[in-house]
Amino acid sequence: MSPALSHEEIFAGRIAADERIEPKDWMPEGYRRNLIRQISQHAHSEVIGMQPEGAWITRAPSLKRKTVLLAKVQDEGGHGLYLYSAAETLGTSREEMIQALQSGRAKYASIFNYPCMSWGDVGAIGWLVDGAAIVNQISLQQTSYGPYARAMVRICKEESFHQRQGYDIMLNLCRGSGEQIAMAQDALDRWWWPSLMMFGPHDAESAHSSRSMAWKIKRQSNDELRQKFVDQTVPQAEFLGLRIPDPKLQWNEERGHYDFGEIDWEEFARVVAGDGPCNAERIDHHVRAHEDGAWVRKAMLAYEERHR
Amino acid sequence: MSANQPSGQQMPRHHMPLFEVFVRSKRGLDHTHVGSVHAEDAEQALEYARDVYTRRSEGISVWVVRSSDIVASQESDQHCFFDPNDDKPYRHAAFYQLPDEVDNM
Numbered sequence: 021m022s023p024a025l026s027h028e029e030i031f032a033g034r035i036a037a038d039e040r041i042e043p044k045d046w047m048p049e050g051y052r053r054n055l056i057r058q059i060s061q062h063a064h065s066e067v068i069g070m071q072p073e074g075a076w077i078t079r080a081p082s083l084k085r086k087t088v089l090l091a092k093v094q095d096e097g098g099h100g101l102y103l104y105s106a107a108e109t110l111g112t113s114r115e116e117m118i119q120a121l122q123s124g125r126a127k128y129a130s131i132f133n134y135p136c137m138s139w140g141d142v143g144a145i146g147w148l149v150d151g152a153a154i155v156n157q158i159s160l161q162q163t164s165y166g167p168y169a170r171a172m173v174r175i176c177k178e179e180s181f182h183q184r185q186g187y188d189i190m191l192n193l194c195r196g197s198g199e200q201i202a203m204a205q206d207a208l209d210r211w212w213w214p215s216l217m218m219f220g221p222h223d224a225e226s227a228h229s230s231r232s233m234a235w236k237i238k239r240q241s242n243d244e245l246r247q248k249f250v251d252q253t254v255p256q257a258e259f260l261g262l263r264i265p266d267p268k269l270q271w272n273e274e275r276g277h278y279d280f281g282e283i284d285w286e287e288f289a290r291v292v293a294g295d296g297p298c299n300a301e302r303i304d305h306h307v308r309a310h311e312d313g314a315w316v317r318k319a320m321l322a323y324e325e326r327h328r
Numbered sequence: 329m330s331a332n333q334p335s336g337q338q339m340p341r342h343h344m345p346l347f348e349v350f351v352r353s354k355r356g357l358d359h360t361h362v363g364s365v366h367a368e369d370a371e372q373a374l375e376y377a378r379d380v381y382t383r384r385s386e387g388i389s390v391w392v393v394r395s396s397d398i399v400a401s402q403e404s405d406q407h408c409f410f411d412p413n414d415d416k417p418y419r420h421a422a423f424y425q426l427p428d429e430v431d432n433m
Contacts, residue, residue, distance in 0.1 A: 040356030042389070088418045095419075151433070166356050183433055184424035191426070259430050 035236055040166035043109040051235050054228065055165050056110050057126070058237060060117045063103035065129035068121075068302050070096045072136035073145060081139060088185050089142065095182065099175050106167040122307050124294065129153075131214045133296030140193055140200075140207030146186015148208075148215040148253065154179055155249045156219065164236035187256065194260045201261075208257065209265045216280075217288045219246040250278050346395040347373035349380075351387035359391050370394075 025033070027046040034041060041047055074093045080086035104114055120126035131149055136142065154176065161172045193204040220226055220242040232238040240248075250269075257264050268281035290296065344366040350359035362381050367373035373392040382390065401409050417423050426433065 034355070042352075042355060084418070087416075091416060091419050169356060170358060178419075180421035180433070181419060181424065184421050184426060185418070187426060187430065187433060188424045256430050256433070259427070 035164055038164075038236070040169060041164050042166045050231070051237075052110050054232060054235065054237060055168065056107055056112050057228075058232070059103055059107040059110075059165075059168055060112065060120065061127050061129075063100045063107060063117070064121045064126055065132065066096045066100035066103060068128045068132045068306065069149075070100075071302055071305055072132060072134075072298075073142055075136065076139070076142050079139075080142075085189070092146070092182050092185065095178055099178070102171040102174055103168075106165075106171045109167045118310065122303060122310070124303070127292065128302075129218060130288070130291040130296060131211075131218050132302060133291050133299045134210070134214050135297050137210075138203055138207060139189070140203035141211065143186050143189030143193060143204065144207035144211040146182050146184075147190055147256070148186075148211050149218070150179060150182040150186060151253060152215045152218045152249050154183060155245050155252075159238075159240045159245060162236075162239045168237075190260055190262075194262065204260065205262050208262050212265050213283060213287075214291075216246055216250070216283055217291075219243070219249065221285070221288070247277055250280055254278050344368050347377070347392040348395050348398060349373075349377040350391040350393070351377075351381055352389040352391075353387055355388060359389065362386075364395060365392070367392075 028048070031041070031045070031047055031051075034045070041051075070093050073089060073096075077086060077089050077093065080089050104117060107117060108114065117126065121128065136145065157172050157176050157179065161169055161176060163169045163172065190204050190207075193200040220229075223229055223241045223243050226242055229238065229242065233241065254264060254269065266281045268279065270279055272279045291299070294300075345368075346364050346366055347370070348364050349362050351362045352359045365373055365376040365380055367376050370392060374390060377390050377392050381387070
């Protein structure tokens with residue numbers, strides 16, 4: 021690269037050549053801000069996502085399911101940490117990010133604002149919610165920011181077990197009694213649409229999408245990823261013998277994809293705005309856990325002081 | 329050799345500190361440990377590392393860190409340090425045997 025190029029030109033050249041941007045590179049302020057927003061919200065989603073399943077650890081139906089669920093929830097916490105540290109390479113701090121989450125300035129995946137009411141829901145979360153997250157995260161392995169891309173590689177490697185254990189729960193329920201099959205169907209009925217909402221608004225309406233695509237932070241659009249998820253999930257539901265709650269769902273031979281109905285965007289907007297079934301509960305729980313842990317942080321600081 | 333050699337030349341009293349060297353071969357990849365160099369300070373270590381480890385375009389970025397600043401686990405303690413891993417096969421995707429029709433998940 022010739023030394024006559026400006027910072028902006030070098031940056032644009034790297035993006036155009038599909039090269040990764042690394043922490044010490046010059047980057048436009050908007051790129052940095054956009055990444056801090058996206059990575060921190062991704063981290064918050066992992067951490068808040070521990071709650072709906074975490075509440076089932078004590079109620080898992082067997083010791084095997086309990087240990088599996090414990091391992092999965094522990095992974096989500098770990099994934100949150102990978103992502104917080106990736107965000108910190110951009111010059112933000114853990115305290116700032118937590119503050120933004122707890123004050124409601126930062127969002128997290130709104131699917132976690134739905135209640136996890138039955139053991140079937142635990143299966144559906146692993147199968148659908150982790151399934152949707154994997155579709156998104158596989159795409160993000162190609163994101164333009166190096167530390168984020170590398171965190172995605174690590175996370176995807178670990179995440180496959182999450183989806184498989186969820187499907188395994190569904191499979192067991194669907195091979196069980198009438199009551200168990202009904203429980204599985206009920207879970208699919210309630211989690212299907214929120215799972216499709218995880219991919220965000222339509223491309224045309226997505227506030228951050230076009231810039232993120234231009235900067236190659238996002239590599240595939242919301243609608244593309246949503247279609248991919250539907251295409252891979254429908255046969256999985258058929259194999260379980262469950263019915264997807266969408267009368268418009270059908271295979272489109274011409275497109276080579278499933279057609280599906282419209283998401284209830286009013287519900288989506290409501291839950292994102294904070295008025296979902298569990299928004300307040302999730303943040304209250306996070307604040308409480310954070311405050312309950314204050315004495316640990318204090319003890320660590322005291323220890324550090326003494327050994328300085 | 330020691331400082332009181334008769335040659336008249338002042339030899340260093342101490343070894344220069346050791347620095348571990350990490351090289352990023354390509355944008356998007358992690359820095360990987362490649363070896364170490366002795367150097368009088370961090371700036372010099374960076375230049376020596378460049379000369380020693382990247383003479384054939386092996387890297388586009390080098391990190392050096394004082395070896396004494398690296399805290400490492402002991403391999404002899406490996407068994408108990410990593411012990412909790414051994415009995416948790418359910419952390420691996422292959423633990424969940426799914427029918428062929430849906431096994432691509």
